[in-house]
Amino acid sequence: MSVPTVDVHAHVLLPRIEEAVAGAPGHAEHRELDARRNGPASSRVSGEMIGERIDRLTRVEARLADMDAAGVDVQIVSPSPSHYHYWAAPGLARTVYRMANEATAAHCARVPGRLYGLGLVPLQHPDLAVEGLDHALSLGLKGVEISSHAPGRELSDPELEPLWARAAESGAVVFLHPFGCTLDERLDRFYLSNIVGQPVENAVALSHLIFSGVLDRHPGLKIVAAHGGGYLPTYLGRADHGWRVRPEARACAEPPSAYLRRIWFDSLVYEPAALRALIATVGASQVVLGSDHPFDMGVDDPLDRLRAALPPGDELDAVRGGNAVALFDLKESP
Template identity: 55%
Template sequence: MNTPDPAPVVDFHGHLAVPAADTLCAGTPGLAAETAAELRAHSPASLAVNRAQLRRLAPKLTDPAVRLADLDMMGVDVQVVGPMPMHRYWADADLADRLARTVNEAVAAHCSVAPERLYGLGTIPLQHPDLAVALLDTAVTSYGLYGVSVSTTVDGRELADPAHDPVWRKAEELGAVVFVHPWGCSLGERLATHYLGNTVGQPVETTIALSHLVFTGVLDRFPRLRLVAAHGGGYLPTYIGRSDHAWHRREDARGCAEPPSTYLRRMWFDSLVYTARALRHLVEEVGADRIVLGTDHPFDMGVDDPVARLEAAGLSPADRAAVAGGNALGLLQKGHTR
């Protein structure tokens, strides 16, 4: 009797650089302000390491042949490729439209080299919700992308702001994935030293963004939203008991219909929590059916041995298969025709 082929291993968290989009921003006041904020939020040492890393990783971030070789080395069959999470939410409508189209076309072209292995996510200008709705539709129906990546705030406006409701409604309608990935940290100078802005700040940003989405009832209004959180959802699953306690004890914390922990099983989370113990805890809190593999490829805060780390968690065969690729394929293929 033939042994069935194992399910594909799917990495939900890969990045693509789009130099043409950076060119569109060159010389704009918005980029100057963004750069100034970045200088305040990172130490000179961290900025130097970041710049050297970007130069070193340029081929991995742009060349599909190099990406595919990396995937083979990691034992990954399929990767979800999204743009580096530099969404330029400060851009006016004209520039925002050009940026999103440039990025989405680049993602689609990159993934078209190996469509059986590379699945694309695009970007949308959430600062202009009507435009974002139109561009989300185009990204999915015209470019064949599987959804979009968004940051944790929109130039200071929360993802949970009602202004974004039309975008979530369109994402539900399309069956599009919304991948929440932070870029920077609103705590700024407090975390500038020793790369804390990323190490601590980015999980904090994700925790805050997801908490707003939960506590304000966004997930009650849009229960079919395919929301995937990077970096294991930040610190939210780890300390969800405090959120539940507040919901039960305080009337002002009851903006959602059910205890906050309920909503962990209405989202998906990538597995990028680094240790076997942390992954087992994530499984316990959100369920093995809500976790997808994640590497943060090709950056140094990512991992290049995702399968080994998954094996180390000692999950049951069914749970291991679900996290390795089954959950991701179900999430991507439901409602999407390739």
């Protein structure tokens, strides 16, 4: 059977969630922080961009047209990271994850075999995180999307251990997709909040998972890092050197570079040379196609960019879809 082309990084916008959180305690402060981190120019441009792409973010028919134009057979659809709302109190947090999981599942159910979904969990409330994951899986979703941190809580936090254990036990995929950078106003111009901030957050979050030993304790954990893992794969020598010379950096059993062969990375690194370098670092078996559809920091031609980086053959087919079929337990053909 032919291997489908699978885009693992695509988003759906769910306006009802924003209606549900509007006016809740903490919402105004969250919006102020977001505006401060992005700055007025980027906030304005992002609003215009969303308005122009709202059909592609919400309507299945528009999504399918984009997929067909790009040669994509299957999308793994995750909620817009703007829906994390990690500031929310427990009751509202439960409402957010349930609405996100149910709406994403309903969106994907419109086209069985072509759309599969990921849900959300409230990282700020570890006692609800496993509950949220189980809710997502009960709806037929393939796993969950998380940010690089929640306020006051890194991914190395011991209170998140039950989430990693349940994800590993169930075979759920955890899609690591940052939203917001704690460098705050230092990145509030030139869209640095995203251009620089997202890769920084990827690198920090992955480093917390690696250095803390999470991947040692949960070897079956399926982590997919958006944006090619950010800056981490490009400077592994420093991570390995620190692991060798600093005793406090030895909470993981192996040098940090060894763990990149246990993590999956999307192909959204833009340039053929960068994609070839990522594959050389982590292995072709650990890279999956990703577009960030339909946001402007994504690409409309992920398959063309993959073909520009790799010649026809087994490696291209693995990244194009074979790896994702195995990772997400998909059918061989849509």
